Amino acid sequence: xxxxxxxxxxxxxxxxxxxxxxxxxxxxxxxxxxxxxxxxxxxxxxxxxxxxxxxxxxxxxxxxxxxxxxxxxxxxxxxxxxxxxxxxxxxxxxxxxxxxxxxxxxxxxxxxxxxxxxxxxxxxxxxxxxxxxxxxxxxxxxxxxxxxxxxxxxxxxxxxxxxxxxxxxxxxxxxxxxxxxxxxxxxxxxxxxxxxxxxxxxxxxxxxxxxxxxxxxxxxxxxxxxxxxxxxxxxxxxxxxxxxxxxxxxxxxxxxxxxxxxxxxxxxxxxxxxxxxxxxx
Numbered sequence: 001x002x003x004x005x006x007x008x009x010x011x012x013x014x015x016x017x018x019x020x021x022x023x024x025x026x027x028x029x030x031x032x033x034x035x036x037x038x039x040x041x042x043x044x045x046x047x048x049x050x051x052x053x054x055x056x057x058x059x060x061x062x063x064x065x066x067x068x069x070x071x072x073x074x075x076x077x078x079x080x081x082x083x084x085x086x087x088x089x090x091x092x093x094x095x096x097x098x099x100x101x102x103x104x105x106x107x108x109x110x111x112x113x114x115x116x117x118x119x120x121x122x123x124x125x126x127x128x129x130x131x132x133x134x135x136x137x138x139x140x141x142x143x144x145x146x147x148x149x150x151x152x153x154x155x156x157x158x159x160x161x162x163x164x165x166x167x168x169x170x171x172x173x174x175x176x177x178x179x180x181x182x183x184x185x186x187x188x189x190x191x192x193x194x195x196x197x198x199x200x201x202x203x204x205x206x207x208x209x210x211x212x213x214x215x216x217x218x219x220x221x222x223x224x225x226x227x228x229x230x231x232x233x234x235x236x237x238x239x240x241x242x243x244x245x246x247x248x249x250x251x252x253x254x255x256x257x258x259x260x261x262x263x264x265x266x267x268x269x270x271x272x273x274x275x276x277x278x279x280x281x
Contacts, residue, residue, distance in 0.1 A: 023113055024120025031125040045091070045129065046136055049083040053137065056205065057145055064207075068239035071207075076141035077231035078204045083133040084163070085170045085224055088126045090195050092174030096122070097187035100178070100277055109275040119175070126171045134163065147235050158251060159234045165258035166227040172265025173223070179272045203228045209243050216245055223261045230254040 018026075036042055056079075057072035064071055099105050108118055141147035150156050174191075181187040199205055201215040202225035208216060219225040232240065233249030241248055 020114040020116040020120065023117035025124070027113070027117050027121025028124025031121045032128055035125060035129065045087065046133060049079045049086060049133065049137060050140055052082075052205075053079040053140060054144075064240070064243065066239075067243050068237050070145070072145040073141075073147050073236065074207060074232070074240070074243075076137065076145055076147045077235045078228045080134055080137045080141075081166065081202075081224060081227035081231050082199055082204045083137055084130050084167055084227065085195065085198075087129040087133050088167050088170035089174040089177070090191055091129070092122055092126065092171055093177045093191035094187045096175060096178035097181045097191075098184040100274065101181075101184035101187075103276075105275045122175070123171060126167060130163070130167045141235070148237075150234055155234050158230065161255065162227060162230040162234070162258070165255065165262060166223060166230075169223045169258050169261035169265050172262060172269055176265060176268035176272050179274050182278060198222055198224045201225075207243060208245060213245075220257075223258055226254045226257045230258075 053075055056075050060071040060075070062071055063069070064074060067074075096105070105118075109115070138147075138149075142149060150159065177191055177194075178187075181190040198219065201211060202219040202222070203211065204224070208225075208229075211219075216225070229244060229249065230251065232244075233251060233254075244250070
């Protein structure tokens with residue numbers, strides 16, 4: 001049944017056809033249900049950054065000289081940033097590539113559903129999983145590693161826009177990179193490798209002040225480094241600013257870079273996204 005046929009039938013019966021926003025909500029509910037039905041995927045998604053936080057925070061737990069914090073506390077916001085990128089960039093990059101290879105996208109494209117509804121459904125999934133991932137890591141950080149919650153509304157506001165801009169930028173980049181793998185089998189390797197490299201050079205596993213300057217310069221071209229820096233500014237005391245390359249949290253620059261990547265990610269999606277595999281033409 002074509003979109004024209006559905007539209008004509010709706011006009012004859014006087015029924016209001018659902019728009020992209022309403023269908024996107026319904027699609028989001030389906031995506032969320034499908035995600036939570038796969039228990040092994042749920043456990044891996046939420047447990048992976050928590051396990052890494054526990055390992056690194058346990059191995060490196062000494063005080064950070066001159067920063068007024070412990071190494072364990074330093075890892076909490078970094079893992080939160082990595083968790084956000086994992087639930088957006090990595091998750092969408094792999095899942096959309098698999099859906100394209102299995103011709104799920106091709107079948108959806110042939111239905112009356114507006115293309116925007118598919119992407120809205122993915123965004124709802126990313127928002128829910130990203131929020132839960134952040135909440136879990138924050139609970140672990142405050143309970144086990146004495147990370148303090150923000151004491152003023154300004155810091156909560158900073159957390160809000162870093163969450164939204166960072167998640168949006170990474171989600172758009174995940175949609176864009178989903179067109180790179182030639183098949184579902186290669187999707188994991190293609191997506192995970194750049195994400196893993198970025199984690200090492202962006203201050204997730206290794207403190208920024210211990211990373212060579214040229215690597216930090218490269219990481220500054222991508223969102224993850226700025227997400228880590230912004231979240232450190234939200235959850236760590238002002239004394240720990242000395243660990244940053246500029247000696248400041250640079251919230252203005254963090255917002256600018258993340259917003260720029262939201263625009264760049266959208267343009268990349270528009271230029272590269274495909275509903276069919278290269279084999280299908």
